[in-house]
Amino acid sequence: MTSPLNRRSLLTRSAAAGLLSVPAVSALSGCASGGGDDNTVERGETSEGNPLGVDPDAELEVVIFDGGFGDQYALDAEAIYQESYGQVAHVKTTEIQTRLQSRFNQGDPPDVVNNSGADAMDIAALTRNDQIYDLNELLDAPSLDDPNVTVRDTLMPSTVEMGQFGSQEVWRLNYAFTVYGQWYSRTALERLEVEYPRTWDEMIAVCEAAKRQGMAGWTYAGVYPYYFNFTLYPFIGKIGGPDVLKAIDNLEPNAWRHDAVKAAFEAYHELAARGYVLRGSPGMTHEESQDEWNGYQALFIPNGSWVENESRRNTPEDFDMAVGPPTSLDSSDAMPFETLWASASEPFFVPADAKNPIGGLEFLRVMLGQQSARNFTELVSSLTCVRGAADDLELPPGLASAKQVFEAAGENLLVPRLPDWYKQLNDEEVGGAVAAMMAGDIDADEAINRCQRAADATASDDSVQKFQHV
Structure with missing residues (x-):
């Protein structure tokens, strides 16, 4: 055994020796900027229950990466969304880029993409090509559980930052923590x-x-x-x-x-x-x-x-x-x-050319509610980016350990x-x-x-x- 102070020198010597080889909207319809300069979207009437102005009749298409988290949590959130809004077309796949790249090129992307896995789309390239909707509108909207608290203020540390790429725009929401x-x-x-x-x-x-x-x-x-x-x-x-x-x-x-x-x-x-x-x-x-x-x-x-x-x-x-x-x-x-x-991980984004981007924002707002966040944790043994969503839950051993080491780290992240x-x-x-x-x-x-x-x-x-x- 070596003393802690000479560990670096030992490694170096060993290597040498060869041992180591809202905004607010009051009208029936309005516009909001997304990824492109000329992007406009139609929206419905805003209200306390519908602060983003989702068209209640518009369909929504959600694509979920079918990996370690599966897709049941998304199906459950979609059921909540459909209680107030249009039908959701649900797609699950492990081939995100393979299945979606041509649709982005043709200007016909889905409304929400869970961009994860080995075949994830290059998020930096999408931002460069103005193909993603800025999520600041979602973050500044009232949260699902408390209209006096914005969505932004319900999020864990680093969540907003992980969605930024050198600018104030927030291009994605990393849902898991x-x-x-x-x-x-x-x-x-x-x-x-x-x-x-x-x-x-x-x-x-x-x-x-x-x-x-x-x-x-x-x-x-x-x-x-x-x-x-x-x-x-x-x-x-x-x-x-x-x-x-x-x-x-x-x-x-x-x-x-x-x-x-x-x-x-x-x-x-x-x-x-x-x-x-x-x-x-x-x-x-x-x-x-x-x-x-x-x-x-x-x-x-x-x-x-x-x-x-x-x-x-x-x-x-x-x-x-x-x-x-x-x-x-x-x-x-x-x-x-x-x-x-x-840090926040498991990224979701809303394409700028989506047919129903406001519905996409609302779907993410539903996912960021306490009910959906707690359901995610119970289903897939993972924390979410929503503060306090895992409090008082009985956690399995690995997740309980993860929560413990995160709390022990404090600001050393x-x-x-x-x-x-x-x-x-x-x-x-x-x-x-x-x-x-x-x-x-x-x-x-x-x-x-x-x-x-x-x-x-x-x-x-x-x-x-x-x-x-x-």
Whole structure:
């Protein structure tokens, strides 16, 4: 074991030695700006019960990503919407971009899109092409449960910010509130007679204990390698502070060559080099890696709080699922152990060219009501972006743990923006470099160089819209 103060130097030496390979509307109809300069929409008469002026006879089309959360929560919200307004055409799919891109190109999109999953549409490109309706009108409308409180004031931290892309417009609503981190089984740790590792020395010791029992320390979704970023990004931020992640988000020169990035990559490479990663992980989907994890084949998996619902059918009754913050490197980290990546996720947006965009806004207002938000949590084991919606609910183990670590983090929250500002860079380039490193194909330095070269290429590509932290 090494002292906390020499962990960085040990990793560097080991690498060198080769060990680590309303607005108000009073008329019957009016107009509101959406994504395009010339976009106008017709609306019905406004009232206390219909503050946005939804046409009560207009149909609504909602497209839901049929992933870890399923679609029952949306069907239930649609039933509430239909009590006051027109019929809802409900579509569920895992192929969002594949099914919708041509409709956007033809100016015939649905009214609400749950833009999630591996085939999600590029939100930055949609904003650049004026294809999304600004949601500020929704946020400034009275909330469903209390007309004296705006929708905006019912939302959890970072929800509004996650919908912004370098401007005051809010292009999307991230409905779930996700805690990202190292997911694990309390039962598995108890069987090994170890505690959750708070430092990297402890992580190595825990993984070694697991290895002696024929169990891997980690597994991950190698087919979707950006899953590793769910722990890697906050790990970098904990080591070097939030400005390191902001520099990466801003595509600053040499941002990926910061000492904190190097330390984080070398630590993760150590997991692979010491044989602590479950064999076959590079070729696994997210579901396959979760099944191995549920089967006690690996201790930790980088994931988000949707995993409890997504893997429910294969989770043993005694598993006792939990999540912890990314393990710290050592005592000289810039941020405390409790630091966490937790933010609004599972994005919804209203297309600018939708036939019934006002109905789309109202549907989201319904989803942000306490009834729908509590129903979502009970159905899919996830928090929502609605403040207090999970209070007094009996939560399953994983979600209860997520709520606990979120509360423990306090203001020590990190929200990387690279995944949504530059989707291809995050998913393919950075994800690919990390995947190659974790598979043992390249070392930490080469993985960092690949990330920096890809970031530089993105920064110099005039066809890619750029965003900046303000």
